[in-house]
Amino acid sequence: xxxxxxxxxxxxxxxxxxxxxxxxxxxxxxxxxxxxxxxxxxxxxxxxxxxxxxxxxxxxxxxxxxxxxxxxxxxxxxxxxxxxxxxxxxxxxxxxxxxxxxxxxxxxxxxxxx
Numbered sequence: 730x731x732x733x734x735x736x737x738x739x740x741x742x743x744x745x746x747x748x749x750x751x752x753x754x755x756x757x758x759x760x761x762x763x764x765x766x767x768x769x770x771x772x773x774x775x776x777x778x779x780x781x782x783x784x785x786x787x788x789x790x791x792x793x794x795x796x797x798x799x800x801x802x803x804x805x806x807x808x809x810x811x812x813x814x815x816x817x818x819x820x821x822x823x824x825x826x827x828x829x830x831x832x833x834x835x836x837x838x839x840x841x842x843x
Contacts, residue, residue: 731755731832735824738837741814745841749809751824751834759828763800763807767820767839777822778809792818814841 737749764779778798780786800807821836
């Protein structure tokens with residue numbers, strides 16, 4: 730089993746920045762890919778960014794050039810640096826980690842005011 734705890738969400742003005750963290754515990758050696766999804770009110774959950782065990786990252790077109798995903802294997806933590814935030818980035822952000830199954834965090838709210 731893998732447990733995930735997100736932190737770092739909050740309220741920020743448009744153009745600002747936030748850094749989300751996702752701390753993993755439990756069977757961390759079984760973790761392969763990790764990433765972030767988000768879900769805005771009334772919308773489906775969408776993939777924001779993913780990162781492989783080897784560090785290869787991929788991003789949704791809507792966040793390319795603004796968000797940076799990274800993971801620190803020694804700290805068992807994944808990060809999402811979000812820059813140039815827009816009101817449409819407002820959502821609950823969930824991290825995931827793939828091991829024998831996909832594991833999810835509880836979510837953290839990000840609100841971007843215009």
